[in-house]
Amino acid sequence: MARKASLSGFPELLPEERLVENHVLDTLRETFELHGFSNIETRSVETKEQLLRKGEIDKEVYGISRLLDENSTTKSEKEQLALHFDLTVPFARYVVENAGYLNFPFMRYQMQKVWRGERPQDGRFREFTQADVDVVGDGALPFRYDVELALVVIESLRKLEIGDFKLRVNNRKLSEGFYRGIGLDDTAGVLRSIDKLEKIGPDAVAQLLKDELGASDEQAQAALNLAQICTEDTSFVNEVKKLGVEHALLEEGLRELEEVVGQAAKRAPGNIVADLSIARGLDYYTGTVYETVLVGHEKLGSICSGGRYESLASNGKRNFPGVGLSIGVTRLVSRIISQKMAEPTRKVPSAVLIALTSDQTWSDAQDVADSLRQRGIACEVSATAAKFGKQIKFAEKRGIPFVWFVSTKEDGSLKHEVKDIRSGEQIEADPQHWAPSTEDLHVRIEAAQ
Structure with missing residues (x-):
């Protein structure tokens, strides 16, 4: 990965680097299976209609067609094909199509390449490998799986010996209930603004809240006060309550986040953080949200993120809620290799x-x-x-x-x-x-x- 790529954003590895990647994949596979997750693989190609169902990201999707297909531009979105840009959308389709053959809650992990038309830069590629781990229910999904997912990821990353990392956790119910409690009803808009906090800073976020959402100075400051709460234990509960805001959704989110952080801190002290600035701007998250950073490599961005969604998929009659996390394997491996965080004992398998x-x-x-x-x-x-x-x-x-x-x-x-x-x-x-x-x-x- 240290060599200059002939196609930008499409990384290739030397044999000794591939040994590192295989080690990461094998470690994740072993840990996921120890926790009872089953492996699946979905096709690389989906219809354009299926891929764009969760949001307008068409600029990042790679369409595919036969070179001599004269009708490619006149086909409907149901007929047009594209490479998947993540593993969640294909998984949602897979669950709906195979619901009659699956046992719920269905615990799956999946490790495949995905393609995304982003501008290549440090940690961002056009072709890369993701490792997803999800639990999906039929109609309902017990909250305890939110705790289980945090423990699975912490155990996986600890085994990789990549140095210190922090799994930063928040809860959308907590945030949305707080915003409603201070009179900001466009909670999705507030979350999108708070999600920019690390990029543009608190002053710029406060101005966004006032300009775009009509927040008063007091409301903007209250939203920032919530986002500044960050603890490695359950003490965040008292800090939130000191802000004096009341709302039923806020209380529910506090209870859920307290359970995730409490259990994870008990079993993996030092790796879990209740960080109430984590917003995850995507609209489909409904509860727990996760982001993971390598300490000392924060500019790389999150190496593992995800959350709870009350409707992963639906077939009209049945709803399938879920909770899941996605590990950016290529992003993680690229940093391991470039920083020599871990190395193989030899370049080849032969002893x-x-x-x-x-x-x-x-x-x-x-x-x-x-x-x-x-x-x-x-x-x-x-x-x-x-x-x-x-x-x-x-x-x-x-x-x-x-x-x-x-x-x-x-x-x-x-x-x-x-x-x-x-x-x-x-x-x-x-x-x-x-x-x-x-x-x-x-x-x-x-x-x-």
């Missing part, structure tokens, strides 16, 4: 290079390789019988720790020796029983010291 003493020993070397591979030891065989020093150098460049030598004894039997090229130690070895240490068996991704 052993089987050297050739002569071209005639290639078949014997393959026998050794077969024996090692049958026992789960990744290895490769030299293609030519170059000088041993050159073969060892080849292994060294790739980070392969062991070189295996096969020679013929005076009685015609084969002699096997394996050399640890890091220490120089060389010992006789039996292909049927020898194995590297647990640490050397597989590539490991190690956090920077």
